[in-house]
Amino acid sequence: MRPHDNRAWFLVLPALALLGLVGALPLLAVINYGFHDIFTLSDVFWVGPQWFTDILQSDRFLASLGRSLLFSTLALGVQVPLGIGVALLLLTYGKRAVWGLMLVALPLVVPWNMIPMFWLGLVQPETGLLGPGLAAIGFDWKFTGWHTWALILVVDTWHWLGLVVVLAYAGLSAIPPAYRQAAAIDGASRWAVFRHIELPRISGALAIVFLLRFVDSFMIYTEAFAINAGGPQDATRFLTLELGEEIKGFSYGQAAARATLYFLIVLAVVWAFVAATREREG
Amino acid sequence: MRHLGILALAAFILLPLVQAILLSFTATLPTDQLAEGTIGLMNYRNVLADPELRAAMVNSLIYVTLNVALCITIGLPAAYALARYRFTGDRHFLLLILVFRVTPPVVLSLPIFILFSHFGLVNSPVGIALVHCLFNLPVAIWILESFIRAVPREFDETAFLDGHTGLSFFFRHLIPQIAPGIGVAAFFCFIFSWVEVVFARILTVTGGKPITMAIQAMFTFQTDIGMVMAMTCLSLVPGVAMIWFVRNHLARGFTLRA
Numbered sequence: 001m002r003p004h005d006n007r008a009w010f011l012v013l014p015a016l017a018l019l020g021l022v023g024a025l026p027l028l029a030v031i032n033y034g035f036h037d038i039f040t041l042s043d044v045f046w047v048g049p050q051w052f053t054d055i056l057q058s059d060r061f062l063a064s065l066g067r068s069l070l071f072s073t074l075a076l077g078v079q080v081p082l083g084i085g086v087a088l089l090l091l092t093y094g095k096r097a098v099w100g101l102m103l104v105a106l107p108l109v110v111p112w113n114m115i116p117m118f119w120l121g122l123v124q125p126e127t128g129l130l131g132p133g134l135a136a137i138g139f140d141w142k143f144t145g146w147h148t149w150a151l152i153l154v155v156d157t158w159h160w161l162g163l164v165v166v167l168a169y170a171g172l173s174a175i176p177p178a179y180r181q182a183a184a185i186d187g188a189s190r191w192a193v194f195r196h197i198e199l200p201r202i203s204g205a206l207a208i209v210f211l212l213r214f215v216d217s218f219m220i221y222t223e224a225f226a227i228n229a230g231g232p233q234d235a236t237r238f239l240t241l242e243l244g245e246e247i248k249g250f251s252y253g254q255a256a257a258r259a260t261l262y263f264l265i266v267l268a269v270v271w272a273f274v275a276a277t278r279e280r281e282g
Numbered sequence: 283m284r285h286l287g288i289l290a291l292a293a294f295i296l297l298p299l300v301q302a303i304l305l306s307f308t309a310t311l312p313t314d315q316l317a318e319g320t321i322g323l324m325n326y327r328n329v330l331a332d333p334e335l336r337a338a339m340v341n342s343l344i345y346v347t348l349n350v351a352l353c354i355t356i357g358l359p360a361a362y363a364l365a366r367y368r369f370t371g372d373r374h375f376l377l378l379i380l381v382f383r384v385t386p387p388v389v390l391s392l393p394i395f396i397l398f399s400h401f402g403l404v405n406s407p408v409g410i411a412l413v414h415c416l417f418n419l420p421v422a423i424w425i426l427e428s429f430i431r432a433v434p435r436e437f438d439e440t441a442f443l444d445g446h447t448g449l450s451f452f453f454r455h456l457i458p459q460i461a462p463g464i465g466v467a468a469f470f471c472f473i474f475s476w477v478e479v480v481f482a483r484i485l486t487v488t489g490g491k492p493i494t495m496a497i498q499a500m501f502t503f504q505t506d507i508g509m510v511m512a513m514t515c516l517s518l519v520p521g522v523a524m525i526w527f528v529r530n531h532l533a534r535g536f537t538l539r540a
Contacts, residue, residue, distance in 0.1 A: 008367040011359035012375060015419055018356055021415045022394070023382040029393035089287050097524060098529050100288065103295055105532065109493040109521025110299075111477045114514045118298035121305070121507070129301050156293065170533050208424075211384060219386035224480055240388055259389040266384055274377060 002266065027263070033256030051257030060242070065265075068218050068239045071152070075217035079157050080209060083164025084202075088194075090165070091172055101169060104162035112159075116226035119155045145235030148228045152236060155223050160213060167209050194264030203280075211273055215266055302511045310508035325512035335513060338496030341407055341478065343520070345492065348411035349475045353422040356415075357467065361426035362456070366438070379420035387480040388467050390416070394532040395484050407491040415483045418471040425470065429463025429534070430456070462531040473521055493517045 011153045034052065037045045055061050086104065090097040110118070122128045125135040175198065183193045221240040224230070229239035239262060246255040291496045306325050312318040329335050364372060394413055395404065403409030433456075441455040457464065491499070497517070500510045525532070 002366060002368050004369065005367045006369045008363035008369040008372075011363035012369075014356045015360040015379075015423065016375070017383055018352075018412070018415055019379065019419060022413050023385065023390070023425075025461075026390045026393035026397055027385070029397065030390060033393070086287075086291060088463050089284055089291075092284060093288075100291075102525050103292060104527050105525050106295060106299065106518075106522070109474050109477065109518055109525065111497065111514065111517055112479045113494055113495065113498055114302075117510070118302055119516075122298050122301050129297060158298065161295075166532055173533055175340070211380075213385065215384040219388065221388060242387070243388055247388075258391065259392075263385060263389050266386065267381060270377075270381055270384055274380070 031255045031260050031265075033253060034260045035257075036097045036253050038252040038256075044254070047253065051254045053262065055254070055258055055261060060237075063234075064237050064239045067237060068220075071220065071238060072214050072218045074149075074153055075160075076210065076213055078153065079161055079164050079213060080206070082157070083161055084168045085210070086161070086165045086207075087168035087265075088171055090197075095171070097173075101166055104165045106162070107159050108162045110159075113226065114220045115155060115159050117222045119151065119158070120227065123151065143232050145232055148232065148236050152220070152224055152227055155227065156217060156220065159223070160216070163247055164209050164213065168202055169204030172198060175201045184277055189268055207273070207277055211270065214269060219262070285493045289291055303515055305507070305508050306511035306515045308508050311504065311506045325506075325508045326516070328506075328509050329512050329516060334491075335496055338491050339516070341490050342493040342517075345410040345414070346472055346475045346520075348407060349414045349418060350471045352411060352415055352462060353418045353471045354426075354467060356428055357419055357422035358452070358457075358464075361423045362430055362452075365427045365430040366421070366435070379423060383417050383420035384423035385416070387417070387478070391484045394481065398485060404485055405488055407490060409485045410482055410490075410492065411475075413485065414471075414475040414478060418474055419476065421470050422467040425462065425467040425534075426463055429460040429466075433459050462528075462534070465528045466531050466534055469524050472524050476517075476521060 035046060035048060037047045037181060039045075083203040086100070091102065107115070122130050122137070122142060123134055125131045128134075139147055141147045177199050179201075180193065183197055188196075219240050220238060221244060224238055225238055225241060225244065228236055230241045243258050243262065246252075246258060307321055307323070309318055309320040309322070309324055363369070364376070398404050398409045398413070401409075403412065424539070437455070437459065440453070441451050446455060479494045479498075482494055483498075486492065486495055493513075494517075497510060497513050500506070500513065
């Protein structure tokens, strides 16, 4: 058991100060701006909770919220099982798995703004490596809503699969071999081994995967904007795209109120998540 | 069957990269000397001959290095405290860093810009290095904490009995012991900082452009896509090198403590 010693705070203090400067201070500022109408920085009027009620009552906000939630659900639904699958596959390769890990980690080092460019180039009907084939089967990401969705989902999966695989692999490879040997002696099926031995042992690793992937896909901006700017006909208008529009339109008060709302949604998810984790750990 | 799965995975991951690499060796804008479609190194020569693009690479390297150094030096003591002691509010601190890690950058971009322009940190690599700590410091703390916890307590106590205290313990004993952890933490900080665009864009208005923004600026009325891809491929080099360095420790990953 770790001893109780409040002097440990001295070691944590620098981290706390830095996060206060780049995290807490701007966060307070953004909440404060949300209650003001901002023309210029010296021309600021108190408007109370008006922006918040405006946003919460608008159908566009609710529709975007629905789209973002659906996108996160799809992203998690595809990437988590796929990532675990790949990790299990790599596990069968023993020491050579490290090459697989390096492979899936590659997309993580690509600058975010170039990831949509790569894929747009790839599906370009005339010049892309996949373009002519996709055009032949009628794939049209510019004007067909669900094709845009599919493309963004594939791009996001390409980008982040590596993180899921690395973390899932870390959890899986830490399971002592004796567990699997015991299961083999008992004649347990592959599914039973996964369900009762592997899944419980990687739940800690999966927890962080779920949280990071949820938040990052919920707040997807760079890829979604570059691929179709929310189109066609607002089919991929996610929450962040609306925020981006307001910032570009210099409606800083509304943008701050919206940012505050998004932060509160994320906070609620984190809180529910941590509560669930602590419950499970007792 | 399983080889097939790996092949499909490799194709999926490599396909966009292959197209980018092919394009980077192809002349995509016809010039007086070169016809479109010529294969060669001209795009790389053009990129390296451009002082702005060279400056962008240096800018990126400076702020990423600064960020990694900051996250490790500040994260290490905090990780040690969390791994070895309980203290009033330790769980709140863990919750706090988790919240900051998941706060979407776009939410904070505006006040960060205003705050940093007060301190003269706009257009400077220091500003970006500081603000990237928002999401990198929590990750660094999680990784370092899990590596420190794997070191038995007796190790610390032996070092203390030998008369090592404070700094000398950290530098002479703990750091060599958890060197792989520092490598993994540096890797994750590096990649998250190197590829980030929201803060990097908002904090570089007129100068100090990082590599991501320099690439963005290359998209113009008549984009030389081959040159863009050459620049992008060059931007991948440090990241790929990082993957190579930490390859044997990558599988340690990190878990959440909440």
